[in-house]
Amino acid sequence: MLGLTGWKKYLGIYLILLVASHLTISLFGGAMDQQKASGQSISLQVVTSDSSQSDQTFNLFYEDRYKGNEENPTVLFLLPGGPEGPEVFDSLAADLSSQFRVIIPHLTSGKEGTNELPDYSFQTRAEYAHQLQKELGFQNAHVVGYGLGGASAINLAHSYPSDIQSLSLISSIGVQELELLGSYRLNHAVHGVQLAAVWLLHNAVPHFGLLDSVGFNVSYAKSHYESDQRPIRSYLKQYQKPLLILHGRDDPFVPVAAAQEHYRIVPQSSIQLFDADHDLIKTHSDSVSQSLVQFVLDVENDKALAADDASAQRVEQAQESFSNVDFQKFKGVSLAIIMLIIIFSTLISEDLTCIGAGLLAARGLIGFWPAVIACFIGIVVGDVALYLAGRFLGRPATKKAPFKWFISDKDLIQSAEWFESKGGTIIIATRFLPGSRLPTYFSAGVIGAGFWMFISYFLLAAAIWTPILVGISELLGNKLLGYFSLYKDYALWVVLGALFLFVIVIKVVVPVFTHKGRRILLSRYRRLTRWEYWPPYVLYAPVFCYILFLGIKYRCMTLFTAANPAIPEGGFVGESKTAILDSFSRQDVATYARISSVWNAQKKYEHVQQFMQQHQLDYPIVLKPDVGQRGTGVQVIRHEEKLHKYLEEAEKDIMVQEYCGGREFGIFYYQYPDDETGNIFSITQKHLLSVTGDGRKTVEELILDDDQAVDLAKYHLSANRYQLYDIPEDGEEIPIVELGTHARGAVFTDGQSLITNALVEEMDRICKMASGFCFGRFDVKAPSAAELKDGKNITIIEANGVTSESTNIYDSKFSFWDAQKTLMNQWKLAFEIGQQNRSHGAAVTSLREFFQRLGTYIVK
Known part of the structure; x- marks a missing residue:
């Protein structure tokens, strides 16, 4: 299993929490929203961004309040618009409902349990308000808009003038020139970032539904982003009926200058300014209520001014061009x-x-x-x-x-x-x-x-x-x-x-004109076009889908964890190299010891020295992470200085091991529990590259000219940077790769021809010493391929569990799809062996336990 360290573990924790948060919201969020929703509901047609009605419907919640006795009371249509939702009218509605029928639609604030809608602009909100009017059968309503709802009220009055009697704007947004930066283009950019930030907050932060109780949500941010205030000036100039403007002098969100401009361009309007901020409707609810009651009664009794009743002076002022010089600066x-x-x-x-x-x-x-x-x-x-x-x-x-x-x-x-x-x-x-x-x-x-x-x-x-x-x-x-x-x-x-x-x-x-440049370009081309150099997530994408298929087929997604009962999770995640090697006979394994991460550098050094003295070892030795993958952190240590540096930098448990000579092979072995003997799935021959001197070329030139080394030219040049400009003697062989890892420059070839009965028998003997090891890859050393075939003088340097690869796939003779077939067959074996082990009583890690262990490993 690929180990996760540093920032990766925190990313893993974050992703797990994020998935859990979204699952919680998807399972329980709808029920919570329904509990929040109050009042009655009605089915309306969904409105698209072009203000046309679609065939889809949704339920709109609304409140219908009246405490009087009249059969056909005057209707006040209150349109909310801020992040607070319709509850902003609670105290106001309580006062007004004694005289008027008060209707408050929950205009898709996103807070009250509505479905996701295609558009949240105040133009669309006006269309929903009009649908509600028609469905409830009331006309000639007195429309009151608060904040963003004021823009919806203006649009409603413009599009359906015969359905309203008057318009009241409370702390309302309006003309484009006095909104934020004054320019639609600039404001749209601001609202775009606001929408992105709110979307990220709600969707990229694991909040488990807690943020849903905050009114400042995605739908509210969309209301600003999807709206266009540029037509409002002309809509107000065309408005003919009575208009009341109520605004706070200290409003930090909508400047009082906006209310004053609305008053100027609507000559029949009246305005009242309060010593209040944007929460005027809450802090001065009694005064606001009294003003609204008086205004509505004046309209009902034909005492309020309409456009035809406006004074000549006000009409003349309304016709003047917009100028901001007389308005008060922000302070x-x-x-x-x-x-x-x-x-x-x-x-x-x-x-x-x-x-x-x-x-x-x-x-x-x-x-x-x-x-x-x-x-x-x-x-x-x-x-x-x-x-x-x-x-x-x-x-x-x-x-x-x-x-x-x-x-x-x-x-x-x-x-x-x-x-x-x-x-x-x-x-x-x-x-x-x-x-x-x-x-x-x-x-x-x-x-x-x-x-x-x-x-x-x-x-x-x-x-x-x-x-x-x-x-x-x-x-x-x-x-x-x-x-x-x-x-x-x-x-x-x-x-x-x-x-x-x-x-x-x-x-x-420029590189084309130099030999080195041309070879580096060739190296880049090969890494892009040869699949064996592609990232692991590309290689394993189809394999992962096949593993899911096998999990469904066997009705157990984690059945593979029973493939090796001797190793936790079968060796899928976080397996300790030393713990696995402990299962085998010491005579079959290269001598090793574990060095704890809790020790300081000096104590680590002392234990390495004791290990070397005990086993009569000299340099070189091998140091590697006890939990690691793809050769990460593996080094051949040839002198004291390099040993000290490695021990000082090591942050996790490591393993010290004797350096074994000979050739390195990868043997993928498996045994069905019901069979007496096992099988060798594949053998990989690992070739540690070297270059041969000619007495003229430097090591750098030899690497670039080698047809195999050039594939990973930059890696080899970096790994051999201290000898790049040496000129080897004619015939002198210079090793350029020390580790039998494909990602570290070793060349892998298929060793199918090396599989013999003698070798299978030797692997059976080795694996019987480790009860419960049925499936995995051994990295071994042998003096020669011939002795490997005879099953003689084989030394294990590493054993890997269920996620080990059949590394023969990296032979250049195999295509990408050949590799897919091999890996899929490998995982098919893992599930089959896991199934047999389960039938014999072996434990299968539950999906929950599996993810818990995975999470623990990520945290570590």
Whole structure:
């Protein structure tokens, strides 16, 4: 089983918790939502993003309250819109329902148990409100909209004017120019990031349904992202009936300037401002209730103004062009919130946010320097975070596939040196080139460019660029968006095109002109086109599906864990190499000992020395992780210095073992419990590559010219870096691979011809010494292939359980599908042997226990 260490174990824990969280929500979330839902429900047609009705239906919950005695009472239609849901009207509805019939739809806030809907915009919410009107049979309602629900109310009044008598807006959003950054494009980007963040919070964080009780959910975020406020100005100008505007002077979310603008462009409107914030409807519910009651009664008694009744002065004011100079700037809490919005918006697009901040300054909503400071802070935080992400996350990634195929330590060192000399120019240039900063700053962290050098030039560039861009946008206004769009659309592509050509020239064209470059290109091509070098997850994807099939066939997904009763889980996960070898006779196994991770480096060294003295061993010796895979951490130790270094760096239990000479083979053995003798499934011959000198070429040249070594040229060059420029004598053989591991450069060939009765008998004898070992691969050493065939002088250096590979598949004569067939046959045997062992009383690990052990192994 592949071991997981470091960040991988935390990733494993996270994935397990995430799956468990989603299962909990899928099993119990619907029931919880239904418990939250209150009032009555009605079936409505689902509305799509183009405001048309589909054939699908869903249940909409709503509240219908009336405590009076009239047969046909006046209807107040209250439309919620904020993250709080319809409960925001609770205190207000309690007051109003004594005089009016109060209807409150739960307009798909996502909090009240509705199904997933295709669209959550306030345009769509207005359509649902109208459907509810028709289904309940009430017309000429007085519509009240709160927050985002105000936009729904405006759309409802515009689309269906004959169905409403009046409109009341409480803390309502409205005209585009006074929403957030003022521009639809900029706001849409902000809402897009908000939606992504909320989606990640609800779907990528294991919360087990706890976040579902928070109103700020995905559907609410979609309401903003999927809505368009640009038509609202024209809708309000066309509105002909009475309008009441109630707003808090200290509203941090919807500026009072928005309410004042609505009042200006609707000449028949009336406005009341309160010393309150956005929660006006809660903190001043009595005053709001009284204002609504008086307004509705005035409308009912024809005392409220309609458009035809507006004064000439108000009509004239409504016809004037929009100007923000007379509105009050953001200040106090409102200023802090808008600056925070600007700061977070820079994480989406630094330049567009600077332009948006300049537009806010041009409209008088924020001062020039607060706009610059907010942009500057956001730019610094975001770009320094990019650098640090590259520094701490990117560097480890370059040591793993696929990045390590293209980026070497040498490349990083050379890039770091180049960046140190040219970094100032690069950083300042990228500040003026949109789209280039993310790769540049992240790469600066990856290559380990000096932090203080980076931060110094970065702060200088940001301090120059930010006030320039904010100032220009304040002067030019919306025109700059058009200019910047053209610049942004083409500038980066031109530069990227040039860089792409440069990379092609450096990575492909230039190497073609050198012998080493051509051989490295050949190496890359072979690793991409030869399946034996592909990542394990590609190789095992079809095999995994076959294992699932076998689990279904045998009605036990973990039946394979009984294939080797002597090993926990059959040797699937976290098996100890020393524990497995303990099962065999010491005379058949290369001498070994376990070194505990709890010991300090000195104690580890002392135990290794005692081991060597006890068994009369000299260097070289072999050190390897006691739990490991694919040769990771295995080293041949040839001197004291290397021994000390290995022991100091080892964080987990390790195994020290004598170094055995001779040839290495992989023998895959199995025995059905009902059979007297076993069988050899396959044999792999492991060839440790070497190159032969000619008295002229260096070791580097010999490696590149070798037709087998060139496949893993970069690995071999790195592993032999201390002797690359030596020139071996003519005929001198230089080993370049020490370990019999395919991933570490060994060449594997099929050894089917080595299977003999004598060898099978010897393997039967060895395995009978380990009661309960029926299935797995032995890595063995023998003086020669002939002695292996005779079953003589075989020394076991490692034994692997149920997840061991039949490594003969890596012979180049086998195709990808040949390998699949072999691996599937191997797993078929594991299930068949597990079935027989189970019939003889062997325990099968339950699926729950299996995952518990897997989780414990991941944590370790």
